[in-house]
Amino acid sequence: MKQAQHQPSRRDMRRALTAVAAALAAMVSLTLPIAPAMAQQQKIKIGLMLPYTGTYAALGNAITNAFKLYVDENGGKLGGREVEYFVVDDESDPSKAPDNANKLVKRDKVDVLVGTVHSGVALAMAKVARDNSTLLIIPNAGAGDITGPLCAPNIFRTSFSNWQPGYAMGKIAAEQKKKTAVTFTWKYAAGEESTGGFKEGFEAGGGKVVKEMTLPFPQVEFQSYLTEIAALKPDVVYVFFAGGGAVKFVKDYAAAGLNKTIPLYGPGFLTDGTLEAQGDAAQGLLTTLHYADGLNNPKDKAFRAAYLKAFKAEPDVYAVGGYDAAQLLNVGLTAVKGDISKRNELVAAMESAKIDSPRGPMTLSKAHNPVQDIYLRKVEGKENKVIGVAVKALADPARGCKL
Numbered sequence: 001m002k003q004a005q006h007q008p009s010r011r012d013m014r015r016a017l018t019a020v021a022a023a024l025a026a027m028v029s030l031t032l033p034i035a036p037a038m039a040q041q042q043k044i045k046i047g048l049m050l051p052y053t054g055t056y057a058a059l060g061n062a063i064t065n066a067f068k069l070y071v072d073e074n075g076g077k078l079g080g081r082e083v084e085y086f087v088v089d090d091e092s093d094p095s096k097a098p099d100n101a102n103k104l105v106k107r108d109k110v111d112v113l114v115g116t117v118h119s120g121v122a123l124a125m126a127k128v129a130r131d132n133s134t135l136l137i138i139p140n141a142g143a144g145d146i147t148g149p150l151c152a153p154n155i156f157r158t159s160f161s162n163w164q165p166g167y168a169m170g171k172i173a174a175e176q177k178k179k180t181a182v183t184f185t186w187k188y189a190a191g192e193e194s195t196g197g198f199k200e201g202f203e204a205g206g207g208k209v210v211k212e213m214t215l216p217f218p219q220v221e222f223q224s225y226l227t228e229i230a231a232l233k234p235d236v237v238y239v240f241f242a243g244g245g246a247v248k249f250v251k252d253y254a255a256a257g258l259n260k261t262i263p264l265y266g267p268g269f270l271t272d273g274t275l276e277a278q279g280d281a282a283q284g285l286l287t288t289l290h291y292a293d294g295l296n297n298p299k300d301k302a303f304r305a306a307y308l309k310a311f312k313a314e315p316d317v318y319a320v321g322g323y324d325a326a327q328l329l330n331v332g333l334t335a336v337k338g339d340i341s342k343r344n345e346l347v348a349a350m351e352s353a354k355i356d357s358p359r360g361p362m363t364l365s366k367a368h369n370p371v372q373d374i375y376l377r378k379v380e381g382k383e384n385k386v387i388g389v390a391v392k393a394l395a396d397p398a399r400g401c402k403l
Contacts, residue, residue, distance in 0.1 A: 079333020
């Protein structure tokens with residue numbers, strides 16, 4: 001008697017076909033390169049090169065806190081990719097800057113450099129970024145050369161140029177009919193460009209800078225200079241100091257009694273983050289900057305509340321620069337769906353970005369410097385209260401930029 005042959009059922013055939021398909025897929029996956037979508041799941045590497053010790057430590061921490069705040073608000077991601085941080089204390093030391101930046105770029109292989117505060121350090125970072133074609137976002141340092149002769153497609157700034165608030169305050173002083181001025185700063189790029197901007201705005205309006213005084217950074221022995229100011233009797237004094245130096249100068253100026261006879265003006269860095277330490281000596285000071293207390297726009301209200309909740313401190317202009325650095329990077333990464341290798345598309349998106357900043361609307365010039373309102377502020381209590389707009393939508397002249 002013949003044995004009956006087993007006829008496979010439709011279910012058996014489906015199972016067999018499914019097994020074959022799975023085996024083929026596994027074989028193919030072993031021979032094909034990883035798809036771009038999978039590669040994009042790797043974390044984007046952010047190199048934070050900022051001052052965490054010394055004169056500018058508080059500034060570096062504010063920038064870092066706000067950058068991370070924006071990332072956290074977006075689920076720990078930028079452009080859909082998780083973020084990994086590599087942190088270097090630049091110590092505000094230009095001599096160490098090339099090595100520090102190269103370590104981040106060549107050793108840690110960061111995708112993006114973010115930094116810094118000290119203009120001399122930032123200039124060195126810009127050179128490293130240009131040499132290695134690394135994306136660099138500067139959240140504070142305002143050195144004119146960065147968006148001037150050193151401008152490049154891969155270098156962006158989310159703060160200001162040193163020229164901007166200086167020029168705006170010079171314009172204000174001239175409008176107030178001040179005729180003579182003395183400028184005073186540390187002898188380095190930030191200070192000299194700021195006082196140079198003041199001189200340009202002031203003298204264009206009919207004023208005259210009768211003396212330009214400097215001292216080496218970060219020296220804070222001001223007495224002999226204050227004596228000279230008292231003898232010159234200018235209508236106004238414009239200074240560029242920040243951090244601990246700003247605290248000491250404002251207090252020394254008041255202690256010498258000069259605040260009663262010669263108005264002291266400066267960019268906002270003179271009083272931002274320093275008011276509590278300056279105390280009564282700062283009351284009534286006028287400064288110009290792209291940020292102020294009491295701006296009263298929805299983005300600023302939300303930002304200030306979130307920062308206060310996260311860090312138990314009020315944010316300042318340095319925090320705004322850090323927050324907007326993350327915002328700008330997110331615009332670029334979102335445009336390329338997290339694929340930072342698509343450099344041209346990423347840069348184009350960043351160039352055309354319209355940032356809803358806590359400072360108010362911000363766009364970028366052709367040289368990648370913010371185009372923004374510069375506010376006139378007055379110290380009232382522990383606030384730099386906005387009392388007007390010194391210059392609307394001010395763009396840096398970007399002299400020497402070939403972009």
